[in-house]
Each structure stands twice: as structure tokens, then as C-alpha cells.
Amino acid sequence: MRQERVHVMAGNAFAISDAQGDVEGDPTAPIGLFSWDTRFLAHWVLRIDGERLQALSRDDVTYFETRFFLVPGTASHYVDADVSVIRHRSLDDSFNERLIVLNHSPERAELTVRMEIGADFADIADVTKPGSARNRHVEVIPDSQLRQLRLRYRRERFGREAVVTSTEPAEVDECGMTFRVRIEPHGQWETDLHVGMTVRGEGDRDMRADLGTHRLHVHRNMREDLRGWLDRAPTLITDNNSLQRTYQRSLVDLAALRYEPLSSLARMPVGGLPWAMSLYGRDALITCLQTLPFTPELAPVVLRLLALLQGGQLDDTYEEEPGKILAELRYGEAAAFGHEPTTMYYGAADTTPLFVILLDEYERWSGDTDLVRELRHPARLALDWIDEYGDSLGDGYVRYQRRNSHQGLVNQCWKDSAEAITGRDGRQPALPRATCEVQGYAYDAKRRGARLARQVWGDPEYADRLEREAAQLKQRFNTDFWLADREYYALALDPDGAPADALTSNLGHLLWSGIVPAERAGALAEHLLGPDLFSGWGVRTLAAGQRVYNPVGSHLGAVWPWDNAIAASGLRRYHLDAEAARIVDGMFAMAARIGGPVPEVIAGYPRTLTKYPVQLPIAGHPQAWSSGGLLMLLATVLGLRPCGDDLLVSPALPAGLGQIELLDIPGKWGHSDAYGRDRADGVPTRRLGLS
Structure with a gap:
């Protein structure tokens, strides 16, 4: 035991x-x-x-x-x-x-x-x-x-x-x-x-x-600091006690995971306990995106530090490239003496477009155009990286292949275990690989960069160029990655353009990015909520029935809360509210059953088989992007969306979630209140809550 x-x-x-x-x-x-x-x-x-x-x-x-x-x-x-x-x-x-x-x-x-x-x-x-x-x-x-x-x-x-x-x-x-x-x-x-x-x-x-x-x-300030953190977050009013506990638990866990790096006096999120108690670029960027309606103070700190540490040279050991955004920062002896390349490690293909996405999304919520002007140069360098070093084959796709052949990560996407990127038959594509979700991020980054260029940087020509490139990427992607006979997108392309045809949770990321044409969204939703991918608790990383499927494999069939939060948000983007609600219901049920900090990953066993979410020994908890994912799910069911100087609210509550009121949502509109109530017939009402 x-x-x-x-x-x-x-x-x-x-x-x-x-x-x-x-x-x-x-x-x-x-x-x-x-x-x-x-x-x-x-x-x-x-x-x-x-x-x-x-x-x-x-x-x-x-x-x-x-x-x-x-x-x-x-x-x-x-x-x-x-x-x-x-x-x-x-x-x-x-x-x-x-x-x-x-x-x-x-x-x-x-x-x-x-x-x-x-x-x-x-x-x-x-x-x-x-x-x-x-x-x-x-x-x-x-x-x-x-x-x-x-x-x-x-x-x-x-x-x-x-x-x-x-x-x-x-x-x-x-x-x-x-x-x-x-x-x-x-x-x-x-x-x-x-x-x-x-x-x-x-x-x-x-x-x-x-x-x-x-x-x-x-004893001077820890309790006071926690109290202030909770006071600055919106107040959740609900008759669902389990939801209230999950909300408070998520906020407290995020408070616990803030730290001051040696190069900053302001706090930002670490990845999570115990293995990732330092700055991870991907985790920090995603956590900030998840928590903008709740704890927006994290985002400018993360953006500034990642801009400060942005790659400026070619270095194979640390996989650094000009414009590239950091993957990992470590302070230990192994990093200090080069036993591990983690003093500042840049081996990630997705952090750089995610940096631009967060910068734009933060401005949409906060109206902080000063920060967008301050980070104009790092943002443009990041956008340049997508087309220059990211597109290593010149075919228009962001690809990765480790430069540090001894210590670097083989897979430099969020599914970064060595065996994660695979076809249905278990064969792994050759390198450099272009995974599908990274193309979605690149598309989204170009569109968002265009908005910032036009509205803040005063550069309409650059905006026009980015919009053209985004449109071309979308068209090319939907031709090359689409598997017409299966009605979903390939997980990745090899250097020759051959697809790795595994059915994975990455489809949810594509919906979240907006790169999917509206007429294909329904087919992706059917896959995401079908029995092969959806466990009942959440969407598996890899669908059951494929050669290397493993319900306790981290990226081969297990369920990640943050991954599911992205998928639910993507489904709502395409007005697939009922499908999003099923993910929300499974995730909140999982959180309620666990009771404590939500782990980074649970096993992918069917909910009909195990009435309690099976936790994995490797799973850390609390994890910033797991706790942030639950907040993102709450924002998703309320349909919170900034639109100019207004906050739009369009609730789509799962049956049984109960009454929800979210008060004092921070943002450039002051403080707004979002409301959502289930009607007696189970159909959610829709209201617009504005201050």
C-alpha cells in the first residue's frame, strides 16, 4: 500500500x-x-x-x-x-x-x-x-x-x-x-x-x-496574502456546494503555486508539485489564458519574463533560436553545470505562438495597450520565428526536431513523452514533425498578431500580411491534415507530408484555435464525445482501440483536465454547447470525487467501469494548469467573452449544475456580473451580464 x-x-x-x-x-x-x-x-x-x-x-x-x-x-x-x-x-x-x-x-x-x-x-x-x-x-x-x-x-x-x-x-x-x-x-x-x-x-x-x-x-503576511488573492477573484454564488468547493479549491491551489523567480519581484505560476516547481513556459502561458476572467494579475508578469528570456541566438545545447519562447527554467546543480540543458531550455514548438495568443487575449480582457506596445518587439520576433525557424522545411508548417540530440526532448509539443506522437498502427512519424495543434496555434497567433498590429501598433501593412498568411495556413492545413475517410485531422505530418493518423484529443485544440471550418466541427465533436475518446470523466489523449492505447499511459489514453478545458472551450466556440456541457459535467464530477487538488492527469478507464477517478502515481498535484482548467471550464459554461468594451455572457449550463452567479469579474469594463440558471425543463437561460 x-x-x-x-x-x-x-x-x-x-x-x-x-x-x-x-x-x-x-x-x-x-x-x-x-x-x-x-x-x-x-x-x-x-x-x-x-x-x-x-x-x-x-x-x-x-x-x-x-x-x-x-x-x-x-x-x-x-x-x-x-x-x-x-x-x-x-x-x-x-x-x-x-x-x-x-x-x-x-x-x-x-x-x-x-x-x-x-x-x-x-x-x-x-x-x-x-x-x-x-x-x-x-x-x-x-x-x-x-x-x-x-x-x-x-x-x-x-x-x-x-x-x-x-x-x-x-x-x-x-x-x-x-x-x-x-x-x-x-x-x-x-x-x-x-x-x-x-x-x-x-x-x-x-x-x-x-x-x-x-x-x-x-505569520506576517501569508494569510493576508491568501485572503487578498481570494478577495480579488470573482465571487461565485451557487446552490451547488460541490461546485463552490471546487472553485475555492482551484483558487487556493493557484495561490499556492505562485513564486518569485530570481529575476523578478512579481509572482507567476510554477508548473506544479512536485516535479515542476519552476517556470515552464507552456504551463504558465496556458494557466494565464485559463484564468484571465478570474486572476488576470498573473498574465503580465509571465509575458514580461518570457519576453526577457526570449531566445536571441542559435544554441544547439539549449535548443535556443532567435524569437523562440522559453520551455523550462531551472535553478538546480544539474542545470548550473550543464548536466541537464535546463538552465534555460527552449525545446518547445508551441510556446512561441502561445506567447502571442496570450498577449492578445490579455489585452482583450484588460485593455492594457501599454503592455502590448511595450512587448511589440518580442511579439514580432515570436511571429517571425513561426515563419523562419519554426518552418524548418519551408512548407508552411511549424515543425520540431531536437537540436540537442543527446538530452533534448524528442517530442516538443505538449504531448512530450517519447512515444506520444504516433499513428493508429503505433508507427511514429519521422522528424521533423508537424503536429496538428501547433499549426492551430500558429494560425491563431497570426490572426491575433494582425489585430494587435492594426489596432495598437499602427501597422496595417503588417496586419494585412499576417492575415493573408493565416488564411493560407488555414487552407493548406485543411487540405493536408484532413483525413476525409475518417472525418478527423491527422495528429501529425512527417517530412514528406504523410499523416500520422491517430485519433487524439488534439482535435479539441484545433477547435479552440479556430482553424477548423464550421462544416467540419460537428464531425470532430462526434469523435471527441464518442466512446473511443470520451471516458465519461473526460476526453482521452489517445482513442481506445488503437494499437498503443493505454488508459494509464500519460499521452496514450489518460485524461488531462487542462486538455479537456481547451476542448470544451473549442466546442463552445463552434456553438456545440451540449457536447461542451458533457465534458464540463465529467470534469466537475471528477473534481468532486477526488475532493482535494485536481491532479495533472487521471487514468482513461471508462466511468462505467470505475466510479472513482483512478489517479496515477506519476501525476503531480496541485498543478497550475489543472486548477486553471477548472476555472476555464466555469468560464466556458458561462460563455464569458470580451467584445470591445463589453463582456458577453451566454450561459450553457449542464443539467444539474444548478444556479450560478459570478460576481465582480475583473476587466476593462470595471467589474461585471455573469448569471446562469437552469430552467425547470433543464434548458439554460441566456442573459447578458454587464456592469
């Missing part, structure tokens, strides 16, 4: 322990205290008189704070334990734990409280790739007078340090802290343990201090 894991998190820092709050480092699992892609604590074990503790219960206060209620010894001691322990754990830039030992006896208690402490400073890449771990020499400096244990690791310019301090006197040695405790009858003893984490660079400088990004302790 899989052991229960407990996490607290804040920004890109997280701590994962067992149910008792203990950490025993596992070289193949992300157990411990991590920040900036490094494990700062690999061992954190509490003992009372030499005994480990057992859990009575736990109170998960919020994402950055939890309490463990414990007793020493084995389960047989529970009923008559004279001592109990509360571990109150919180996390911001630092890890904090208050130990409270309670004496329930009428006699004085004399106890030895021991916290075993150790660090290995492993890179998260060591954990994701078993066998890649390095032997690191960790310098350990105990100081009982200062009540402090300092753990250091340094390799040339790369340095990491954890400093553990106590508010109570302790005997400090190289393996931890020991407290000799005397507690009066029915009394208590407590100490606060604080673990500071320092990221050191050239000259042993604290990189965060150099950039002025030190922040005060958790």
Missing part, C-alpha cells in the same frame, strides 16, 4: 513528509524540503526518549500550514499515553516547525526530545532520474551556544545552505538537536525550529538578497 504523504508548499518551496511529519530521504522520491530545485533537508525525524511517534490525526490548515497530533511509541500505547506532541509546520521562504510536548500525567515528566537532521542537497533532477545522483560532501557545523546547526554544500560558484535554529537551549551535534525537557504535571514545553534556506552564487553571495527579494516571516 502506498504510504500517505503530507505536503506544505509556498511558491517553489515544498516539504513532503510521512503522516507523522517525519522525513527520511529517498533517492528516488521527492521526499524532504525542496526549494530552487534543491533538497535542503533529507532527514527530519522526531523522537521522544528514543521512540518514533505515531499519528493520531492531522489538521491541514491551508497549503502552507499543517498540524500533526502525535503520541510516542506504537499503536498499543494510544489509549493510555501520558505524553502527546503537536508539530505545527509552516512554510514560506523558510521552513518552520513548532514542537509542543504535552504532559498529561499528574507527575512531573523528564523527557529527551531529539530532532534528527540531515541534508544531501540533491537536485530534483537526481530524483526524477534514478541512478543520476551525485556524491556530495556536505559540511556540517553544529553550535550549541547559538542553538544552531549549519549544513553547507558548495561546488565552484554553486552554493546551497540550510541553517536550523531553535528558540530553546539544545545540545547540537552533527546529526541533530537534543533537548533535555522537564514538564510540570499537566504542563507543556515548546520550541520553534526554523530552517533558513540560502541560494549562493558567485563570490558566495546570497542571490536573493542581492536582488532584494527577502521577505518576512510567514
Whole structure:
């Protein structure tokens, strides 16, 4: 049986322990205290008189704070334990734990409280790739007078340090802290343990201090910050308690996944816990697109940083090209010394058009033309990349083929596992590959770039050119990718134009982009909601019945919430409201059954077979674009759409979703209210809510 894991998190820092709050480092699992892609604590074990503790219960206060209620010894001691322990754990830039030992006896208690402490400073890449771990020499400096244990690791310019301090006197040695405790009858003893984490660079400088990004302790502002985040989001009024819980959970999870990169003082979303606690270009762009009606403050930060990090040269190691938008940013040792090309990795074919799409969509919601003018040059460079480096064969399609043949990703679309791009028979197309959804993004980026050029940049000739190119791409795409005998689009084309004919969820992305002619949308909807693709919880990445279909394969049959949010939005774009509603119903039912953070992916088993969504061990949670996907689904059923200075609302609610009112939607119209109610006959009403 899989052991229960407990996490607290804040920004890109997280701590994962067992149910008792203990950490025993596992070289193949992300157990411990991590920040900036490094494990700062690999061992954190509490003992009372030499005994480990057992859990009575736990109170998960919020994402950055939890309490463990414990007793020493084995389960047989529970009923008559004279001592109990509360571990109150919180996390911001630092890890904090208050130990409270309670004496329930009428006699004085004399106890030895021991916290075993150790660090290995492993890179998260060591954990994701078993066998890649390095032997690191960790310098350990105990100081009982200062009540402090300092753990250091340094390799040339790369340095990491954890400093553990106590508010109570302790005997400090190289393996931890020991407290000799005397507690009066029915009394208590407590100490606060604080673990500071320092990221050191050239000259042993604290990189965060150099950039002025030190922040005060958790109790100063973490709750206030969360409250402000929730207050700025629209208020959902509904008689559907499950929907209300899902909405609040999504907002809280997104709050937990904001971090300040070393190059910015403003926060943006990381990918998700535990594997993607850093900036991923695709995830961040999609999350911002999903959350514009709810938390638009994320978008300008992401756009500015991605523009700052935009490719400016040709570099095969990092797959950088002029105009290309970043795929991944990492801070760990593997990245710093080139063991992984992730310091700034550009191996993605879709981030660059998505950058232009987000810039345009953000302006539609916010009216922030100043940002569009500020980012004119990066946006034009991105559009140039589509035609120059993206179109590597000169056939008008954005293709990918890794430049780093040793470490680069084979597939550089969102389905980036090595076996994801395939035909129905399991054969993989040759490289460079042109996947269908990337062409949809490129088409959409050109259309949106044309609007910005005409309305903001004052360049009608450039706008005309982009519109012509978009129209040509649409015509060419609908000839070359369309499989007339099957009535859907090929997943990809090989260099000779031969199609990889797998039936996949990518059809939903094509609807979302608008590259599909209206007369073909119905056929795509039938496929998306047919039994081969639709599991009942959501649309599978790959349809059942194909050679490599696997319901627990990440991109070969599993179900991704963000993927489904895109598909539902695309269906509504083509007025296929009933089909979109089925996806919305399945996704919200899945979220309700899971109850906690929605994972990045669930198994593709039919809902008729499994009444509970089957979660996969590889799936991280919370994930920014999964939580954002649920918000996108809510916006989709309400039909929220900016139109000039107005917000259009056209509800299409699934039967049984109940009454919905979304109040104070942020945007250039001030704050608008959206309403949607089911009539008695199950047909949704349609209203236009404007302030």
C-alpha cells in the first residue's frame, strides 16, 4: 500500500513528509524540503526518549500550514499515553516547525526530545532520474551556544545552505538537536525550529538578497496574502456546494503555486508539485489564458519574463533560436553545470505562438495597450520565428526536431513523452514533425498578431500580411491534415507530408484555435464525445482501440483536465454547447470525487467501469494548469467573452449544475456580473451580464 504523504508548499518551496511529519530521504522520491530545485533537508525525524511517534490525526490548515497530533511509541500505547506532541509546520521562504510536548500525567515528566537532521542537497533532477545522483560532501557545523546547526554544500560558484535554529537551549551535534525537557504535571514545553534556506552564487553571495527579494516571516503576511488573492477573484454564488468547493479549491491551489523567480519581484505560476516547481513556459502561458476572467494579475508578469528570456541566438545545447519562447527554467546543480540543458531550455514548438495568443487575449480582457506596445518587439520576433525557424522545411508548417540530440526532448509539443506522437498502427512519424495543434496555434497567433498590429501598433501593412498568411495556413492545413475517410485531422505530418493518423484529443485544440471550418466541427465533436475518446470523466489523449492505447499511459489514453478545458472551450466556440456541457459535467464530477487538488492527469478507464477517478502515481498535484482548467471550464459554461468594451455572457449550463452567479469579474469594463440558471425543463437561460 502506498504510504500517505503530507505536503506544505509556498511558491517553489515544498516539504513532503510521512503522516507523522517525519522525513527520511529517498533517492528516488521527492521526499524532504525542496526549494530552487534543491533538497535542503533529507532527514527530519522526531523522537521522544528514543521512540518514533505515531499519528493520531492531522489538521491541514491551508497549503502552507499543517498540524500533526502525535503520541510516542506504537499503536498499543494510544489509549493510555501520558505524553502527546503537536508539530505545527509552516512554510514560506523558510521552513518552520513548532514542537509542543504535552504532559498529561499528574507527575512531573523528564523527557529527551531529539530532532534528527540531515541534508544531501540533491537536485530534483537526481530524483526524477534514478541512478543520476551525485556524491556530495556536505559540511556540517553544529553550535550549541547559538542553538544552531549549519549544513553547507558548495561546488565552484554553486552554493546551497540550510541553517536550523531553535528558540530553546539544545545540545547540537552533527546529526541533530537534543533537548533535555522537564514538564510540570499537566504542563507543556515548546520550541520553534526554523530552517533558513540560502541560494549562493558567485563570490558566495546570497542571490536573493542581492536582488532584494527577502521577505518576512510567514505569520506576517501569508494569510493576508491568501485572503487578498481570494478577495480579488470573482465571487461565485451557487446552490451547488460541490461546485463552490471546487472553485475555492482551484483558487487556493493557484495561490499556492505562485513564486518569485530570481529575476523578478512579481509572482507567476510554477508548473506544479512536485516535479515542476519552476517556470515552464507552456504551463504558465496556458494557466494565464485559463484564468484571465478570474486572476488576470498573473498574465503580465509571465509575458514580461518570457519576453526577457526570449531566445536571441542559435544554441544547439539549449535548443535556443532567435524569437523562440522559453520551455523550462531551472535553478538546480544539474542545470548550473550543464548536466541537464535546463538552465534555460527552449525545446518547445508551441510556446512561441502561445506567447502571442496570450498577449492578445490579455489585452482583450484588460485593455492594457501599454503592455502590448511595450512587448511589440518580442511579439514580432515570436511571429517571425513561426515563419523562419519554426518552418524548418519551408512548407508552411511549424515543425520540431531536437537540436540537442543527446538530452533534448524528442517530442516538443505538449504531448512530450517519447512515444506520444504516433499513428493508429503505433508507427511514429519521422522528424521533423508537424503536429496538428501547433499549426492551430500558429494560425491563431497570426490572426491575433494582425489585430494587435492594426489596432495598437499602427501597422496595417503588417496586419494585412499576417492575415493573408493565416488564411493560407488555414487552407493548406485543411487540405493536408484532413483525413476525409475518417472525418478527423491527422495528429501529425512527417517530412514528406504523410499523416500520422491517430485519433487524439488534439482535435479539441484545433477547435479552440479556430482553424477548423464550421462544416467540419460537428464531425470532430462526434469523435471527441464518442466512446473511443470520451471516458465519461473526460476526453482521452489517445482513442481506445488503437494499437498503443493505454488508459494509464500519460499521452496514450489518460485524461488531462487542462486538455479537456481547451476542448470544451473549442466546442463552445463552434456553438456545440451540449457536447461542451458533457465534458464540463465529467470534469466537475471528477473534481468532486477526488475532493482535494485536481491532479495533472487521471487514468482513461471508462466511468462505467470505475466510479472513482483512478489517479496515477506519476501525476503531480496541485498543478497550475489543472486548477486553471477548472476555472476555464466555469468560464466556458458561462460563455464569458470580451467584445470591445463589453463582456458577453451566454450561459450553457449542464443539467444539474444548478444556479450560478459570478460576481465582480475583473476587466476593462470595471467589474461585471455573469448569471446562469437552469430552467425547470433543464434548458439554460441566456442573459447578458454587464456592469
